[in-house]
Amino acid sequence: MADRQERGEKEAGEECLEALYRLELEHLPQTIEALRGNSDLAGVDIGNVLLELMAAGFVTMGGEAVRFTRGGRIIGRRIYTRHELAEGIFSLLGMRKSRAHEEACRLEHEVGVDAESGLADEQRSLLELFSRGAIPLTRAQEDEEYRVCLISGGGGSRRRLEDMGIAPGTSIRLRTRRQGGPVEIEIQGSRLALGRGIASKVVVIPAAVYGRHEPSAKGAD
Amino acid sequence: MATSQSLIADRKADYLIALAGNANVGKSVIFNSLTGLNQIVGNWPGKTVELAEGVCSHGGKSIRVVDLPGIYSLSTYSQEELVSREFIAEATPDAVINVVDSTVLQRNLYFTLQLIELGAPIVVALNLIDLAETSGIEVDERKLAELLGVPVVKTSGATGRGLTELIDAALEVGRVPRAAVRYGREVEGAIASLERALDARRLLPSIGSYPRRFVAIKLLEADKEIGEVVKGSVGVEEFREAPAAAAESGGGQPPSSVQNPLALARALGWRLERLHGHPIATVLAAERYAFCAKAVDAAVLTTKRKSRSAGERLDTFLLTKAGGWVVLVIGMFALFGAVYFIGDRLSTLLDGLFELLHSAFLGLALPAWLSGFIWEGLVQGVVAGVEVALPYIVPFYLILSVLENSGYLARIAFLTDSIMHRLGLHGKAFIPMILGIGCNVPAVMGTRIMEQPRNRLIAAVLATIVPCSARTVVILGLVGVFLGFLPAISLYLVSIILIFIVGRVMNRLLPGDNPGLIMEMPKLRLPIARITVRQTWFRLRDFIQFAFPIIVVGSLALYLLNIAGVLGWLSAALSPFTEGVLGLPAISIIVLIFGIFRKELTLIMFAALSHTMLFNTVLNPRQIYVFALIVMLYVPCVSTIAVLRREFGGRKAALISGAEVVGALLLGALVNWGWQAFRLIG
Numbered sequence: 001m002a003d004r005q006e007r008g009e010k011e012a013g014e015e016c017l018e019a020l021y022r023l024e025l026e027h028l029p030q031t032i033e034a035l036r037g038n039s040d041l042a043g044v045d046i047g048n049v050l051l052e053l054m055a056a057g058f059v060t061m062g063g064e065a066v067r068f069t070r071g072g073r074i075i076g077r078r079i080y081t082r083h084e085l086a087e088g089i090f091s092l093l094g095m096r097k098s099r100a101h102e103e104a105c106r107l108e109h110e111v112g113v114d115a116e117s118g119l120a121d122e123q124r125s126l127l128e129l130f131s132r133g134a135i136p137l138t139r140a141q142e143d144e145e146y147r148v149c150l151i152s153g154g155g156g157s158r159r160r161l162e163d164m165g166i167a168p169g170t171s172i173r174l175r176t177r178r179q180g181g182p183v184e185i186e187i188q189g190s191r192l193a194l195g196r197g198i199a200s201k202v203v204v205i206p207a208a209v210y211g212r213h214e215p216s217a218k219g220a221d
Numbered sequence: 222m223a224t225s226q227s228l229i230a231d232r233k234a235d236y237l238i239a240l241a242g243n244a245n246v247g248k249s250v251i252f253n254s255l256t257g258l259n260q261i262v263g264n265w266p267g268k269t270v271e272l273a274e275g276v277c278s279h280g281g282k283s284i285r286v287v288d289l290p291g292i293y294s295l296s297t298y299s300q301e302e303l304v305s306r307e308f309i310a311e312a313t314p315d316a317v318i319n320v321v322d323s324t325v326l327q328r329n330l331y332f333t334l335q336l337i338e339l340g341a342p343i344v345v346a347l348n349l350i351d352l353a354e355t356s357g358i359e360v361d362e363r364k365l366a367e368l369l370g371v372p373v374v375k376t377s378g379a380t381g382r383g384l385t386e387l388i389d390a391a392l393e394v395g396r397v398p399r400a401a402v403r404y405g406r407e408v409e410g411a412i413a414s415l416e417r418a419l420d421a422r423r424l425l426p427s428i429g430s431y432p433r434r435f436v437a438i439k440l441l442e443a444d445k446e447i448g449e450v451v452k453g454s455v456g457v458e459e460f461r462e463a464p465a466a467a468a469e470s471g472g473g474q475p476p477s478s479v480q481n482p483l484a485l486a487r488a489l490g491w492r493l494e495r496l497h498g499h500p501i502a503t504v505l506a507a508e509r510y511a512f513c514a515k516a517v518d519a520a521v522l523t524t525k526r527k528s529r530s531a532g533e534r535l536d537t538f539l540l541t542k543a544g545g546w547v548v549l550v551i552g553m554f555a556l557f558g559a560v561y562f563i564g565d566r567l568s569t570l571l572d573g574l575f576e577l578l579h580s581a582f583l584g585l586a587l588p589a590w591l592s593g594f595i596w597e598g599l600v601q602g603v604v605a606g607v608e609v610a611l612p613y614i615v616p617f618y619l620i621l622s623v624l625e626n627s628g629y630l631a632r633i634a635f636l637t638d639s640i641m642h643r644l645g646l647h648g649k650a651f652i653p654m655i656l657g658i659g660c661n662v663p664a665v666m667g668t669r670i671m672e673q674p675r676n677r678l679i680a681a682v683l684a685t686i687v688p689c690s691a692r693t694v695v696i697l698g699l700v701g702v703f704l705g706f707l708p709a710i711s712l713y714l715v716s717i718i719l720i721f722i723v724g725r726v727m728n729r730l731l732p733g734d735n736p737g738l739i740m741e742m743p744k745l746r747l748p749i750a751r752i753t754v755r756q757t758w759f760r761l762r763d764f765i766q767f768a769f770p771i772i773v774v775g776s777l778a779l780y781l782l783n784i785a786g787v788l789g790w791l792s793a794a795l796s797p798f799t800e801g802v803l804g805l806p807a808i809s810i811i812v813l814i815f816g817i818f819r820k821e822l823t824l825i826m827f828a829a830l831s832h833t834m835l836f837n838t839v840l841n842p843r844q845i846y847v848f849a850l851i852v853m854l855y856v857p858c859v860s861t862i863a864v865l866r867r868e869f870g871g872r873k874a875a876l877i878s879g880a881e882v883v884g885a886l887l888l889g890a891l892v893n894w895g896w897q898a899f900r901l902i903g
Contacts, residue, residue, distance in 0.1 A: 125498055150499065160672070160739050162506040163294040165328040168499060169507050170514075176540050181639040182648065182738050184540065188328040188510070191744075193635045195647055195737025 012049045014079045021076030031064045032127050047126030055136040055200035064131050133209050137202040140174045145207035148172050152201050234285040238391055242320035243329055244291030245743045247348045250378035252288040270304045279388045295335045297446045309341045310430045316391035317341040323353035330513040334402050340432035344390045345373040357524040364520040379749055402512045411489040412437045418482045440486035442502040451482055536745050545636050560616045567612030575604050601776055613690040617659035618757045626748030638738050645728030647738040650680045657687030661861040675733040682877055685857040686720050691820040692853050700849045703837045768860040775818045775859050804893040805844055818859050823852050843896045847889045855885035
């Protein structure tokens with residue numbers, strides 16, 4: 001079951017990269033807004049997908065803009081090419097253009113992401129944070145001050161992380177990063193080692209930026 | 222729910238004190254200082270968590286001291302947390318000493334706040350205070366006590382400083398639950414509503430022992446355990462989903478007619494989540510941490526600028542891919558070299574001693590049947606355990622203690638995390654594996670550090686495949702001596718490959734997934750000899766108390782079976798399989814059965830039955846290899862099976878053992894045929 005979920009996430013990521021590539025080809029601005037407006041990405045949790053693409057090193061974010069890294073563009077182009085090829089074949093087979101397009105999309109992936117209202121909220125807040133400079137912990141600079149924004153995804157890991165000190169608003173610093181391995185952080189005076197997968201779910205923002213926007217959680221009176 | 226009987230059933234004391242706190246704060250050191258060697262380990266009823274309990278006397282009064290597990294919060298994430306809060310609520314200790322690491326005060330206070338919410342009569346022990354002071358951290362304990370509303374005492378468990386004052390304060394503290402943290406307005410409003418709803422209920426006695434505020438907060442957090450208990454006290458017919466749904470869709474105030482605490486909690490929680498944009502538990506966590514930050518700001522003065530000292534640079538070096546791994550590999554070799562070196566010396570020493578003992582025994586000239594019964598039945602088992610296992614386990618436990626207390630063990634977990642991920646586990650699982658090289662028994666026990674039962678099981682199974690010192694004796698003594706160094710190494714390789722395969726297969730098959738590593742990195746420091754030795758002694762004592770009875774009983778059983786001729790009959794009956802499929806002499810079966818008790822016994826028994834130590838005269842190279850292979854992989858020794866049963870239950874233990882036997886025999890048969898086929902071709 002984790003397998004299918006992984007596949008869905010991977011395909012959503014590819015879909016996103018393809019959409020960005022198309023925008024680049026057509027000389028349109030590559031923004032979060034544009035992605036949201038893309039009908040092929042309907043029902044996709046863009047916030048989470050961008051988080052994962054960032055963590056994997058395929059895109060970088062600056063304000064509203066989404067930029068490819070070299071690896072990201074390669075994949076975007078590959079998916080785009082595959083899609084065009086498939087669509088071309090279907091057209092030759094006599095399909096209507098709209099249907100050919102649909103089938104080509106489905107041929108590459110089966111995007112199946114639930115879109116409950118709660119998820120929509122989280123997506124919205126994630127996207128808003130990205131536009132202000134939030135990044136996953138795995139992409140943070142070493143020895144710089146950050147603040148925790150939120151922990152994406154859900155479940156047991158979030159509670160455990162909170163118990164260990166990683167909660168919205170707390171100060172966090174990356175001490176050591178291992179390529180493809182765990183990270184070591186300093187939080188509230190203690191040092192923690194986090195596996196890479198978990199670390200990529202922790203969304204942080206530079207402390208300087210954080211100070212300008214008060215979080216919703218207030219301190220005790 | 223569990224009752225609060227003493228772990229030591231007949232002990233009576235004037236007071237009961239519990240020690241609670243995060244891991245790595247020096248809690249056990251304080252516990253040992255208080256109770257000395259006067260301690261036992263027992264289980265909280267219904268759970269597999271072990272609690273250490275001891276007795277101390279202070280000012281003429283006797284005090285039962287219970288060491289609760291090192292935990293970070295009072296949620297339901299793990300058994301340890303559940304046991305801790307049940308203990309505090311139901312066993313109603315007269316005091317709870319919250320041991321806190323003064324150098325990591327801010328994070329530690331999070332747990333303190335939760336204890337206060339639980340209504341525990343706590344005294345805070347600012348432990349490791351000497352370490353804090355040398356780091357330039359000064360804590361104003363009076364200010365802290367004022368902010369928290371509980372007594373605070375500076376202590377240093379290692380030197381004993383402050384312990385007397387600590388116990389004095391503990392004996393005086395009363396049970397007055399005071400809320401240290403007031404949350405934001407909306408949250409407090411929600412808590413108040415829930416408290417009113419709870420008041421209107423007739424509560425079970427067990428809820429009554431949890432303070433009302435605690436229950437309200439936990440209900441808001443959707444705490445499963447508390448939820449179950451409240452559900453039990455609310456009549457089934459009143460438990461409806463509908464009111465909650467109405468509140469959620471409306472988004473406004475929940476209708477006042479909703480008195481069902483659970484539904485109310487859900488509705489309030491939902492509303493708070495929309496308001497704050499975070500799950501309610503996260504909101505509470507964030508506010509608690511904000512309080513901790515303020516408390517530390519007010520009560521702690523840090524004078525020295527924290528620059529990267531020599532110790533820190535060493536630490537960073539140890540975690541780099543190049544430097545860290547070199548140190549690790551060298552360290553591991555040194556570790557095992559030391560273990561085998563010392564073990565060997567001790568073993569030879571004990572061997573001589575037992576020879577003397579044997580001669581003396583024979584000198585008693587007892588009748589043959591009695592002499593055989595006592596010596597071969599009973600004593601032989603003890604001899605095997607003491608002479609073969611212990612000499613390796615003692616230095617092993619010692620070195621393990623050093624690794625733990627110096628903080629290096631955490632670095633090892635960090636370095637090996639990526640490899641462990643390929644096995645479907647994470648860095649912490651490396652430790653049980655390493656333990657397995659000494660002996661599988663502590664390795665399986667060590668899998669407790671894995672947070673989830675699923676991963677605990679996988680780690681335990683893999684640990685049993687790691688070749689323990691007993692297996693190494695067979696591999697080196699048989700294959701190493703008679704076939705050479707490389708064939709012996711190849712057997713270890715087989716083990717490693719098997720570990721990877723079994724790990725991945727189990728990961729695919731078992732439902733659930735692999736949570737990542739979340740581990741605290743304690744500071745690197747020099748371990749204190751006294752504490753290390755004591756820790757080693759307690760572990761050794763545990764192991765002996767556990768394993769020896771099993772070994773003695775098993776040895777006796779085998780002896781009787783042998784005398785009764787059962788084994789001889791068995792070997793004859795199975796010889797078509799043994800000789801035909803495995804290509805081994807028929808007596809191998811008897812030997813393998815003996816090997817269930819101690820694997821080295823296979824060598825000893827084989828020598829005894831074939832009347833020679835020169836195995837290459839009775840076995841050809843193929844047989845030597847196949848035999849060693851089977852011994853290495855088949856059923857874990859009986860002590861390991863016993864500990865598997867204790868940790869995972871009889872069924873799983875039987876399944877694992879059975880699978881390993883079948884697997885070993887299959888592999889042995891395959892190698893046997895393959896070898897012969899290869900010879901025919903080549």
